[in-house]
Amino acid sequence: MLQIRLHGRGGQGVVTAAEMLTLAAFYEGHFAQAFPSFGSERTGAPVVAYARIDNKDIRTHEPIQKPNVVLIQDKTLLGSVDVFGGLDPNGFAVINSKDAPEVVVPEIVKMLPKGHVFTVPATDFAMQKIGKPLPGAPMLAALAAVTDILKLESVQKAFQARYPGKIGDANAETAALAYNYIKGE
Amino acid sequence: MLEQIKFYQTGSNTVGNRLLNPAMRTIQASTDRPNGLISGHRACQGCGEALGARYAIDAALKATNGQLMVVNATGCLEVFSTPYPESAWKLPWVHSLFGNAAAVGSGLAAAAQVLAKRNGDANAPRIIAQGGDGGTTDIGFGALSGMFDRNDDVLYICYDNEAYMNTGVQRSSATPPSARTATTQLVGDHPGADWGKGKDLPLIAMAHGIPYVATATVADLRDLENKVTKAMSFHGARYIQILVPCPLGWGLASNSTVSAARMAMETGFFPVYEAEYGKITSVRKIRQKQPVLNYLKMQRRYAHLTGKKADPNVVARLQALCDANIKNFGLLGDDEPNAPVAIQAYERSQAV
């Protein structure tokens, strides 16, 4: 079972991203579960969402304490929230930033196996294509590129299903940018 | 010829008038009146609420051709009409709680409409929710306001006897100032209910901009029946408050129920009017103006205002209250009422 924890701020589509992640997994025939950290978070507050992907029925409903992957949609959280808490020593981290991982999280780069920490300028891509700072789709695309657990197409399809029309397409294009960004590295 | 003569022995003041053209006679005058609330109920002697309820329900039954269902809040009316094993109601009737009649009415109306639609019936049964002033102005106020807000197709009737009679005459927000109740006793420097408290629910109802709001009393049957009939001609939320004197709670002779209600009108103590979409459309004028003292004298709950130790200032304040009603509602002569119109009223009036 792959357990993913997503960090971001209220309003950035963190919960949606977790859901889209599981929807993409669902399209690929996996069992998947997404849920937010529950609370009355308002826009701008730190938000955590979780996702699990497995090939059998997912029974557990506990919050993820030992994620295999962390997705950090907002690097301003790095100083204030223990975003890497419990991260599997062989796990992955994807951070929304145009700077290199070594610049952003040098300790984590050291901690995890080589090539397990990525940065992607997801917000920049989102601004280019969607026109709003919604880094969910590029972050998921980056995850897909990093882990190969999902195809880019599934991520794109998930967003297009949730947001039929222009917005879905824009998300899909943004996802492609991020996917290629990682793959191109 | 007979119909053309507009002057009758008792005009429209009596229940029936054999001299009136049949179309103009009251429903209560008819030998085949519905008697929605039938004999054998356990109301006190001279109960104004039993009378008011039969008047109103019968009128609504006529107006709806019998397609009527009633929701009753907890209270005297409920208790005296349906103690196991006997019901005094002849029509579909339900009681749930004290404070929820309006909401149960909303649900019942919704069900009636859905069922009618599914069964292909053109007309769904209409709904009346009813309760006393406690169930209406106090504990059921939120549910009632919600029903008004949604403009649900329910006529809510408040039988206003100005206190919690079922529990032994305690003050409600419809209790007039200076009146004695079990919780506003005739002791201390300011005997009876406090001044500066209470709610005017008809005006509050009007502020919701609902299609129809009216006040009535058991002393003017024709007016009451007309209002219920008119209310049933509207769809959406409607409210009628009927003054129903309570011999027990008011300290009134059991034969004076109707007379007391009449006095309440003729003094201006209880203004009788109707409003559509938040705007007053007609006012029942005072026929023979009376000083408030004549009204107070009938009732032991005001005994402290009529005896030797009576405080004339309090009577004067009550008279001022009547005078204000007379002025504000235009209860005399050709005076016109003038009240602001509520929000959403226009939109509701445009709604089908």
Place this chain on the structure above:
Amino acid sequence: MMNKAFAVTLDPATSLQNHTGSWRTLRPVNVFKLPPCNNQCPAGENIQQWLFYAAEGDYEHAWRILTEENPLPACMGRVCYHTCEGKCNRGFLDESVGINSVERFLGDYAIEHNLAFKRPSKETGKKILVIGAGPAGLSAAYQLRRFGHSVHIVEAAKEAGGMMRYGIPTYRLPRNILDAEIKRITDMGVTIECGRKIEDIEAEKKNGKYDAVILGLGASVSAGADIPQGDTTHVLNALSVLGQIETTGEIEIARRVTVYGGGNTAVDVARSLRRIGAEPVIVYRRNREKMRANAEEMDAAIAEGIQVKWLSTISEASKDALKIEKMVLDENGKPQPTGQFEELPSDAVVLALGQNVDKTALSKLQNLQMEKDSVVVNNETMMTSIDGIFAAGDVATNDRTVTHAIGMGKNAARGVNAFLNGSTYKKPQKHDLAKFEDMHPWYYTDAPKTVRQELEVARRSNTFDEVQFGLTEENAIFEARRCLSCGNCMECDNCYGVCPDSAVVKLGPGKGYEFNYDYCKGCGVCAQECPCGHIKMVPEQI
């Protein structure tokens, strides 16, 4: 059928099993009170009842109820001084009901529609002689005929009607009206023989094999006065003046006429003379308050320009002037001479100081007890001191109005009927009087101003030319509908409507209501809200 929950769900109207009547300590009962109009009416008319039907527009029904007591409504609607209206409870509210004008309307309606009295269903074979075809005699004859007796009236004058014909001016009673109402009585089988004066009543009774006789003689002889007068003074009596006007339609008389007296006849004479161009002055020894004449008639007379000298007596008459002495009223209200005199220019004097019965035939009756000017009768049976001889009208009373005569005629007929059946007539006990305090006046509406004004004219019109100013149907209904129905049910449905326990049963038009004592809790709202005071709460015998 639904699957109903136990106890929580109840069948409709099952409360009928709960007989709440056991709670009662007072029970409502209907009481029938005597309306003041009825109480006042000398003819005993059931005014409230006939107004009830008139108000509905059922004029025939109203007329039939009216004529149970009075066979001459068209006449009475004109000449009755309607003291009933003075007692009308509506007077406390606004103005009394114009009972008289409705009566006249009904009478006229009956004439116009040729309504006839029903003939008796069976004949008794008894014969009764009625002496005098005035109102008393006609009334008695009519009532006797209704009982099934055969009645023969013998009248001394040329035509039937008595004082109605010979004492009342035509402007108050057109003769075609009188004729029509008399004819309706003769149509029932009553025979009238005119122009014969019976001298020997005993013999007449015996020869005619009458089972009973009713003396219905009118006061047809004017009272005289001892006025010193010159030869040339033109002094006439009232009845001859009125009789002449009746017969010829006019009278030759001087312009300045003094009418001496304060009764209705004086007023009739004065107003009649006024109509033929004279300038009558009424001289009366008392003041207005003491005047016996009907106030409305007097008002009309004054309105027509007739002058009155109050507190005056004629002490001497000469050719063209009268010597008038001023009077004062003493503490007993009796006029006393003052010794002050004045002169009143006058070409003639008409004495209207009262009338007397022609007693010539009566005096021949042995054992007939008399008192002053009238025959003594038993108040209930109207029988004189002679078995089988009854009396009614002027001959038996000092209240010499047409209305009294009609009432007495009716009573005498009842007395005769009982007598013929071998019993003695007893007047039924009267109900308690319906007082205004017993009523609930709030319920009665006020007349709209416009209608009221119209009615003012109509109400007064019957003092002048009735053919033109008679009540329209609209006004008659209007007036009938003003009746408060004192002490009697008017079927307003109040009791039926205001009962919180639906314990009053409505029986349908004309049948009133009854109380369902199974459910009546005795609250008394019905009694309190009955406009007419028809319901009384009485203690339960517990």
Place this chain on the structure above:
Amino acid sequence: MLEQIEGSLGVAKAVALCRPGVVCAYPISPQTHIVENLGKFVKNGELKDCDFLNVESEFSAISVSIGSEVGGARTYTATASQGLLFMTEGIYSASGLGLPIVMTVASRAIGGPINIWNDHSDSLSQRDSGWLQLFCESNQDAVDTHIMAFKIAEKVGLPVMVCMDGFVLTHAFERLDIPSQETVDKFLKPYEPKEYLNTKEPVSIGAMVGPEAFTEVRLLQQRKMAKALDVIEEVTKEYRELTGSKSGGLLDCYNCENADLKLIILGSTVGTAKDEIDRLKAEGINVGIISLKSFRPFPYAAIKEAIGDTKQVICVERAFSFGARGIICPEVKRAVEGTSCDVKTVVAGLGGRPIFGTTINGIVKDALAGKFTEEFTFFDVNADVLNSYTQKHEGVTFNKGPINQSAIEKSVKA
């Protein structure tokens, strides 16, 4: 049809498949998404012949539901926590009138202090309300249980609360198998109320019943509950046969064969516990789970049978009774009365404190080690948090780890 959707949407779809006539809602977290979706379905026409009412309070929500059910319409509403308590008067009225309303309780703690997170104190507070209370262990269970609930309610003549853990289930985005409309239509016929207000056969519903018949009315309500036990099983059987679902039932046993210890758990913790039980099995520890689906009616016989000859039972309870102890435990004790089975309460997961697999692991280990010496123990209490207050104000400290009743009592005497 398989869908990857939020639990709330799944429930909304299930409810819509049942073709309710009236849906009425007042928003309260975490129930909101269910009724938002239903509102949308009514407005966009997916749910036909249905009136959706936005009311002004939960009191009115239950009251509107009472009205519409009395009017003969299949009725659904949803609430949670404070909302459920605000409904309470109507809750009792609905069951007393025998109205088969189906209501989701998106279980959430009751304030004060206000707390929006999941535990069972709301639904269990309505234990004696006369409603059936069916708990769901997963969103699939919730979808299926809602569909079954209408049939159960209508057959029994009592209202049903479908209790699903707030947020944990309602907000979880999962794979759900939503039955087709045809399937549901086959399973659930159009509503034919046993009695309802109509003008053809007028009745008075809701009489005042005095001492002369009140006991009998109550006994008949109890009789309905007795009937409900069979109805739940029948309906579950029928539904499972029709859909192949494993949902519903009075209770569900997992790994109960020859278990040394059985945990009785309600709601979403069951899934988490199952995973942990599997891990423990690998360690050679044999623990069974009894997922209690029907708390009301309480299936005493089924519980006794499910416990079998297991000597130790722990009720993992997410609510308790102040001044007393657990809520589930006493019922289980009654079920096994006369046997030597030891039944205890372990309180965990209050007010949204997550129950992790490790929590279950700890409970099992402590239980098997005989550490629960008393009937009532707070398991996942944080002594540091507690002591930060009690030490400062009263000089009292608690030991780390679970705190049992006598420790609490002792701390008061100290």
